[in-house]
Amino acid sequence: MTQGARRTPGRRSVLGAAGAAVLGSAALGAAGPTAQAADRRGHRPPGHDLPVPTVIAHRGASGYRPEHTLGSYQLALDMGAHVIEQDLVPTKDGHLVCRHENDITGTTDVAGHPEFASRRTTKTVDGTEYTGWFTEDFTLAELKTLRAKERIPGTRQENTLYDGRWQIPTFEEVLRWAEREGRRRGRPVWLHVETKHPLYFRGLGLGLEEPLAKLLRRYGRHRADSPVFLQSFEPSSIQRLARLVASPKVVLLWQADSRPWDFVEAGDPRTVADLVTPAGLKWIASYAQGIGPTLDLVIPKDKDGRLTTPTTLVRDAHAQGLILHPYTLRNENSFLPAEFRRGTDPAAYGDAFGALKAYFATGIDGIFTDNPDTGLLAAADFTAR
DSSP: OOSSOOOOOOOOOOOOSHHHHHHHHTTTOSSSHHHHTTOOSOOOOTTOOOOSSEEEETTTTTTTSOSSSHHHHHHHHHHTOSEEEEEEEEOTTSOEEEOSSSBOTTTBSGGGOGGGGGGOEEEEETTEEEEEOBGGGSOHHHHTTSOBOOSOTTTOGGGGGGTTSOOOOBHHHHHHHHHHHHHHHTSOOEEEEEEOSHHHHHHTTOOSHHHHHHHHHHTTOOSTTSSEEEEESOHHHHHHHHHHOOSOEEEEEOOTTOOOHHHHHHTOOOOHHHHTSHHHHHHHHTTOSEEEEBHHHHSOBOTTSOBOOOOSHHHHHHHTTOEEOOBOBOSBGGGSOGGGOOSSOTTSBOOHHHHHHHHHTTTOSEEEESOHHHHHHHHHHHHTO
């Protein structure tokens, strides 16, 4: 981290086995944050030695630079983030590129390119209709003529200073960047890689898992102890990856009443609420090493947006030997629980440190944040207690 001195979160021994996880989670007891804070040892796949709480840079340092750019990734790494996230979508010619969505209307300058005006179209992706420009309609060479821009300029006006500075990176470029930075720093650069809309793209003949696995093998990140997490909101994508590579895997979970899109397509009636039961978590643990729940599954909010009592998700997941990397903590008022907002400007910073303290106290193993520097300071405060 580059902003002032901090006490680095301690590195602890690995608790990869489910039996060790159960032993560790016994101290959690009730669902309240004070009781759950007793277990700070973490639950990690075998061979891994990340600090706990782990600070995961959500789309890079996206609170300060346009998301999913090499500039955003580099700043996050320079700040000291433990893991850097990438979301992957394909190009027309099968290259994997880093974008949060295949709709690039809001994150690139594509609308200002008259040569691509005819590519604007309407598509239905995972049951939702979108109108814009989509990566699967562009070759990589065409995408490389575009430049990235800030996704939420109304909230992050300062980030617009960097509009147009960076291209859309390919995942292979990110892997090469991580190799260079790892050699320079003398330690591996951890990545957290998500397959976006995998069933949708498979239907287009652009399956994500096979080219991703090929790249992971090429760059030596296909083993159980590799410095990478693979994540998806579609459990079938994680199951497919589990047959291709041994890299640690994380199932992402949205709101309790939602259903993964592959469940919808397959007629599987289970919801996320079913997946976060002990039986559902046991099923996830049969092919994955962790879960990435939305923060509301860890601590729900009331009708006024204030935090209520933590659920038993941390205890139940740890009992199955699963790590928890929930998402997403941001500094701005509009993204914080109501009790941590300060003033009336939704784009102003609230008490992100207070919110992070509340979430860390539940015993989570890490957190996605747009502001890695804030997350690192909060993690240092927590582990110093």
